[in-house]
Amino acid sequence: MTAKLINGRRLAEKLRGELRIRVRSIAKRRGRAPGLAVILVGEDAASAVYVRNKIRACEAVGIESTCIRFPSRVSNEELLQTIARLNADDAIDGILVQLPLPGHIDLPLVLETISIEKDVDGFHLYNVGGLVVGNTIFSPCTPYGVVKLLESENIAIAGQNVVVVGASNIVGKPMALMLMSRGATVSICHALTRDLAQFTILADILVVAAGVPNLILAPMVKAGAVVIDVGINRLPDGSIAGDVDFHGVSQRASHITPVPGGVGPMTVTMLLENTIASAERSSAQAFRDNGRIQPAPGLLEASGVNNA
Ligand code: NAD
Numbered sequence: 001m002t003a004k005l006i007n008g009r010r011l012a013e014k015l016r017g018e019l020r021i022r023v024r025s026i027a028k029r030r031g032r033a034p035g036l037a038v039i040l041v042g043e044d045a046a047s048a049v050y051v052r053n054k055i056r057a058c059e060a061v062g063i064e065s066t067c068i069r070f071p072s073r074v075s076n077e078e079l080l081q082t083i084a085r086l087n088a089d090d091a092i093d094g095i096l097v098q099l100p101l102p103g104h105i106d107l108p109l110v111l112e113t114i115s116i117e118k119d120v121d122g123f124h125l126y127n128v129g130g131l132v133v134g135n136t137i138f139s140p141c142t143p144y145g146v147v148k149l150l151e152s153e154n155i156a157i158a159g160q161n162v163v164v165v166g167a168s169n170i171v172g173k174p175m176a177l178m179l180m181s182r183g184a185t186v187s188i189c190h191a192l193t194r195d196l197a198q199f200t201i202l203a204d205i206l207v208v209a210a211g212v213p214n215l216i217l218a219p220m221v222k223a224g225a226v227v228i229d230v231g232i233n234r235l236p237d238g239s240i241a242g243d244v245d246f247h248g249v250s251q252r253a254s255h256i257t258p259v260p261g262g263v264g265p266m267t268v269t270m271l272l273e274n275t276i277a278s279a280e281r282s283s284a285q286a287f288r289d290n291g292r293i294q295p296a297p298g299l300l301e302a303s304g305v306n307n308a
Contacts, residue, residue: 019276026283099170122138122274143178146263166189209231221252227253
């Protein structure tokens with residue numbers, strides 16, 4: 001079997017075309033485009049690249065973005081005050097703090113200071129908890145992008161055996177919750193899992209987010225499985241690879257995402273989606289508050305509320 005490639009770059013491009021139209025409509029309705037504020041602390045090269053990509057993606061769809069930079073010695077107070085200011089700023093619909101942060105920063109406090117209405121990364125405790133009970137405001141971008149990829153290929157989730165390799169707060173755990181809420185039977189594996197292959201071989205859908213190149217080899221994959229590779233690893237020769245042995249596993253899987261060009265472009269696209277959904281929600285709220293018009297039927301659904 002040679003797996004069908006799930007092309008994240010192509011889907012991201014298609015979705016961004018739709019997002020551009022929504023941005024234009026918001027800008028027309030309320031006189032300004034959606035706004036995203038990105039906070040970048042320190043000089044981490046990878047973080048700088050991620051932030052640059054996010055800013056460029058915003059520009060490409062018409063979202064107004066602003067990047068606020070701090071040196072790595074920034075105090076907790078200064079960071080929290082900045083977030084509080086952005087929370088109160090009507091021109092800002094989404095706030096993102098690029099991770100990781102320096103060790104002296106109180107990360108949970110930083111994340112919980114972001115208004116839940118502007119938490120477009122979905123890392124606030126409210127949004128994380130919302131994933132458990134099924135009413136999150138914003139889904140975290142990477143798992144949300146994986147769900148969109150599966151949906152775009154009409155891959156059934158309900159009733160499927162899903163194995164998620166990796167149990168981080170930003171990818172593995174929310175991924176598992178989102179797929180479980182769609183009816184999958186989910187197993188989560190992590191660095192302490194004994195005999196990883198005994199789990200992965202059962203997966204109809206295998207999502208891998210461990211950060212270990214070649215962790216998943218062909219004999220660990222069920223014939224016909226759907227394999228989603230979230231990993232991004234820089235190899236000694238400078239190239240980028242995922243966590244899956246792409247060539248070997250392509251011979252067994254029915255569908256597979258490439259790295260690069262799979263999940264990565266979707267992660268950024270879901271950040272744009274969340275920011276636009278936030279702007280649509282606040283614009284609908286403003287109209288309601290002014291008593292001028294009722295929100296269009298289905299507007300909240302279309303804007304991604306309950307998108308977990
Ligand atoms: P993390 O380091 O926070 O978590 C890694 C998880 O993998 C942990 O739960 C750990 O226990 C598990 N793990 C590590 N080694 C393992 C092994 N040998 N067997 C089984 N489990 C193992 O990482 P993260 O932030 O969740 O990111 C995971 C990977 O996904 C990284 O490569 C990261 O660069 C990538 N990533 C990609 C995107 C994207 O948009 N494509 C977004 C976020 C993260």
